[in-house]
Structures are given as structure tokens and as C-alpha cells.
Amino acid sequence: MKILHVAETIKGGIATVLNQLIAYQTKQDTVVLLIPDSQCEHIKNIDKYDCFLFKRTGRNIASFFSLLVSFIRVFCKEKPDIVHLHSSFAGVICRIMLIFLYPFQRTKVVYCPHAFSFLMTTSINKRRLYVFIERLMQIVTNKIICVSQYEYDQSVNYGLSKNKLVMIYNGVPQWNKDLDTVKNPYPINSKINLLFIGRFDYQKGFDILLDSMPNLANCHLTAIGDFVNDEAIINDTNMHKYDNISFKGWMTHQQIIPYLFYCDAVIVPSRWEGFAIVPLEAMSYSKAIIAANTTSLPEVVENGITGYLFSINQRDSLVKLLLQLDKENLKALGENGFYKYKKNFTDANMLNNVELLYKKMKS
Known part of the structure; x- marks a missing residue:
């Protein structure tokens, strides 16, 4: 099985989860990464993995476009069995492109927002927009990983399909x-x-x-x-x-x-x-x-x-x-x-x- 992990940013908790996933999955599967060029040092032993980089200078149009183009290239080249998207921006950008790529290459899509945008302390209008986007994008998603019971319950309350949702707690290794x-x-x-x-x-x-x-x-x-x-x-x-x-x-x-x-x-x-x-x-x-x-x-x-x-x-x-x-x-x-x-x-x-x-x- 070939798995493509994509993240718009990996600093902090996402890197911790990603490092554990890829180290474990490479024992039995082929793992491909698409991550920001400015944050690749957060991946342990990166030379061991098939890793592609996109240019990221911040959360701006140029960086989003770089992610979009890089994702199309990597997806078409690698033809993964599963695409695992990490965080909201990667989730939106890549799932939009998967709609257009669907006639040419079909894959299973896992999306983990690592905290939905609609959980943020923000205005009602912004929250409604975030909910609309997530409900729309679930159409091209096989499974959405919620990392807490709170996130799962809120997702259901905001209208995401229970059939799409699964709750998996984050985990960390024990210290030496x-x-x-x-x-x-x-x-x-x-x-x-x-x-x-x-x-x-x-x-x-x-x-x-x-x-x-x-x-x-x-x-x-x-x-x-x-x-x-x-x-x-x-x-x-x-x-x-x-x-x-x-x-x-x-x-x-x-x-x-x-x-x-x-x-x-x-x-x-x-x-x-x-x-x-x-x-x-x-x-x-x-x-x-x-x-x-x-x-x-x-x-x-x-x-x-x-x-x-x-x-x-x-x-x-x-x-x-x-x-x-x-x-x-x-x-x-x-x-x-x-x-x-x-x-x-x-x-x-x-x-x-x-x-x-x-x-x-x-x-």
C-alpha cells in the first residue's frame, strides 16, 4: 500500500504525529511525504523517506499555490492508494484538486484537521463559513479523523456525517x-x-x-x-x-x-x-x-x-x-x-x- 501524507505546516503537534505515523508505516507500506521546505527539519531522519517539498513563506497566496501545484505533481507521479491530509489548509486545497483529478486517478482520502477551524474563538459568520466548507469537502473524503471526543461531538453538532467521522486519540511514546x-x-x-x-x-x-x-x-x-x-x-x-x-x-x-x-x-x-x-x-x-x-x-x-x-x-x-x-x-x-x-x-x-x-x- 502506498500512502501520501500532505501537510501545509508541520511545526508542533502535527510533526509529532507525522513522525510517529511514517516511522511505523514504512515498516510495511510505501510512504511519501509532501511538506513545506522551510520546516523539513521537523521530520526525523528525513533522508530515509520519499519526501517532496513545496515552497512556503507563510500563509499567503504564493505558498498555497506552491502546495497546490506540488500536490498535483506528486499525486500524479506516485498514484497513492491513500492520501492522508493534515490540517485545514491542506485539507481544503488538496481535496478541491482531488475533485478534478478523480476521473484520472482515484484514491482513498483521510483528512485530519488537527482541530477544526470552526472550533476557533471567532465570529459567527466565519464559523458558518468554516462549517460550510467542511460539510462540502466531506463529499470527497472517505474518513475524517477527530482526535478527541469533543471534536467528534462538535463535528456531529455542526452537521458532518457520522459515517465519515472516526475518533482516534493522539498518542506519544513513553520516555526512556x-x-x-x-x-x-x-x-x-x-x-x-x-x-x-x-x-x-x-x-x-x-x-x-x-x-x-x-x-x-x-x-x-x-x-x-x-x-x-x-x-x-x-x-x-x-x-x-x-x-x-x-x-x-x-x-x-x-x-x-x-x-x-x-x-x-x-x-x-x-x-x-x-x-x-x-x-x-x-x-x-x-x-x-x-x-x-x-x-x-x-x-x-x-x-x-x-x-x-x-x-x-x-x-x-x-x-x-x-x-x-x-x-x-x-x-x-x-x-x-x-x-x-x-x-x-x-x-x-x-x-x-x-x-x-x-x-x-x-x-
């Missing part, structure tokens, strides 16, 4: 037990060491975190990531005014491991998520999670059991929560989270479920 010798990267162990991993943008709620930190003398935040879409949130000039925040930029997964291993808690203040990867990675390292009580996050974080939830609509609720944190209590919550991870969110669960989906579609 030999990491006990990894050096602690945190200079101040007397404070609560919080870790944020992801884009510094509106969806990820990074502005909420920035507003809270000046009031938290008991905490130190390490922020791993960078801007992707909303650079107005903070710039290089005022980035250094935060005494209790260390900005690290983007890191490879290997570089992030010591920060995950030694932090006290991972914080996820997102306004919306399909099903975030970072909380799962935190649980796999037995770390407590501080998260907003939005969209799918309560499926991962059980308040007072595997971490704490705060109200996204009450900015002071996060400050009050963080001021009360205790290292020993966070450690206990993290251990609870590890057991939940082992039961529900391993990479084996995700990979086996995707493989079963492919087989059902081909049978």
Missing part, C-alpha cells in the same frame, strides 16, 4: 527510563518551574500566560517555541522585561527532554485544541498539567487528579491557581497522569487505530 542522568536545565529549583511548549499565538493562549507571570514571584516559566501567526503578542524588545520567564525558541524533541524531565508542571492555556500533544507528553513524563478548561483539554486533565483546570474567561483564576502550587502535590498529580497516559494515550494505541482505519478503507 535511562534519562535519570540527564542534567537539570533549571537554574532555580526553589521556585515552581513551569514549562510552556508551543506557538506564541492567540490559539495557544500565550498572551494569557504573559499577563499572569508578573504577579507570580513563586514561579519561573520556561517558554519553548516561537511566533508563527500572531507576532503582535510580544516582540524581541519587550520579551526581556519578564524576569521570571526564559525564552528558549524552537527546540528539537531531544533538546526539550531535560526541560520536561525536570519541570514541576506543564502549562497549556489554549483557547481551543483538537487534542493537544503537549499534555500527553507531559503525562508520559509523569508531570502535572495546568490547563484552560476549554474544548478537549478536560478529556486529558482531570481537575485535582492529573492537574488543574482554570477558567479562560477569568484571567485572575490562573494567577490564584499558580500562587497555590506545591511541588510535592504536583508530583503526586503527575504520577496519576502517567497511569492515565498508559491506559489511553500511548503511541501504540494511535498507530494501531490508524492502521485499522486504513485496512477497513481498503477492504
Whole structure:
């Protein structure tokens, strides 16, 4: 079986999922990738794969056109049995082209939005437009992977066909037990060491975190990531005014491991998520999670059991929560989270479920 994975952007969680899928699938199938040229470093051992690149300078017409043309070329050359589309922009652009290519080459289409656009905090009119597009595009889609129960339920509520939808939780591998010798990267162990991993943008709620930190003398935040879409949130000039925040930029997964291993808690203040990867990675390292009580996050974080939830609509609720944190209590919550991870969110669960989906579609 030949599988073509296509993504308009892969930074962050999509790269984590994609790396696991292709490493697993290449053991028995032929795997082809179409990804942005500016982000290919996020694919591990990329030289091992049949990888095509399109030119991406941002979310603009030129980049979308480059994706469109590249997809046509790769699709016609490789003639895949399954096209697996990742994220909304790849989903729209490539499925439109598949309508025109259908008379010449037919394939099974799997689409995973990694958080539907209509889950965003946005205007009613925009949400209606996103719903219209998704309902229209499902006509040329065999299966749509929802990565959380929340996303599945919302998709049904907005009129997507249950016959097209399947719910498969994201999963992550367990950390290597030999990491006990990894050096602690945190200079101040007397404070609560919080870790944020992801884009510094509106969806990820990074502005909420920035507003809270000046009031938290008991905490130190390490922020791993960078801007992707909303650079107005903070710039290089005022980035250094935060005494209790260390900005690290983007890191490879290997570089992030010591920060995950030694932090006290991972914080996820997102306004919306399909099903975030970072909380799962935190649980796999037995770390407590501080998260907003939005969209799918309560499926991962059980308040007072595997971490704490705060109200996204009450900015002071996060400050009050963080001021009360205790290292020993966070450690206990993290251990609870590890057991939940082992039961529900391993990479084996995700990979086996995707493989079963492919087989059902081909049978």
C-alpha cells in the first residue's frame, strides 16, 4: 500500500504525529511525504523517506499555490492508494484538486484537521463559513479523523456525517527510563518551574500566560517555541522585561527532554485544541498539567487528579491557581497522569487505530 501524507505546516503537534505515523508505516507500506521546505527539519531522519517539498513563506497566496501545484505533481507521479491530509489548509486545497483529478486517478482520502477551524474563538459568520466548507469537502473524503471526543461531538453538532467521522486519540511514546542522568536545565529549583511548549499565538493562549507571570514571584516559566501567526503578542524588545520567564525558541524533541524531565508542571492555556500533544507528553513524563478548561483539554486533565483546570474567561483564576502550587502535590498529580497516559494515550494505541482505519478503507 502506498500512502501520501500532505501537510501545509508541520511545526508542533502535527510533526509529532507525522513522525510517529511514517516511522511505523514504512515498516510495511510505501510512504511519501509532501511538506513545506522551510520546516523539513521537523521530520526525523528525513533522508530515509520519499519526501517532496513545496515552497512556503507563510500563509499567503504564493505558498498555497506552491502546495497546490506540488500536490498535483506528486499525486500524479506516485498514484497513492491513500492520501492522508493534515490540517485545514491542506485539507481544503488538496481535496478541491482531488475533485478534478478523480476521473484520472482515484484514491482513498483521510483528512485530519488537527482541530477544526470552526472550533476557533471567532465570529459567527466565519464559523458558518468554516462549517460550510467542511460539510462540502466531506463529499470527497472517505474518513475524517477527530482526535478527541469533543471534536467528534462538535463535528456531529455542526452537521458532518457520522459515517465519515472516526475518533482516534493522539498518542506519544513513553520516555526512556535511562534519562535519570540527564542534567537539570533549571537554574532555580526553589521556585515552581513551569514549562510552556508551543506557538506564541492567540490559539495557544500565550498572551494569557504573559499577563499572569508578573504577579507570580513563586514561579519561573520556561517558554519553548516561537511566533508563527500572531507576532503582535510580544516582540524581541519587550520579551526581556519578564524576569521570571526564559525564552528558549524552537527546540528539537531531544533538546526539550531535560526541560520536561525536570519541570514541576506543564502549562497549556489554549483557547481551543483538537487534542493537544503537549499534555500527553507531559503525562508520559509523569508531570502535572495546568490547563484552560476549554474544548478537549478536560478529556486529558482531570481537575485535582492529573492537574488543574482554570477558567479562560477569568484571567485572575490562573494567577490564584499558580500562587497555590506545591511541588510535592504536583508530583503526586503527575504520577496519576502517567497511569492515565498508559491506559489511553500511548503511541501504540494511535498507530494501531490508524492502521485499522486504513485496512477497513481498503477492504
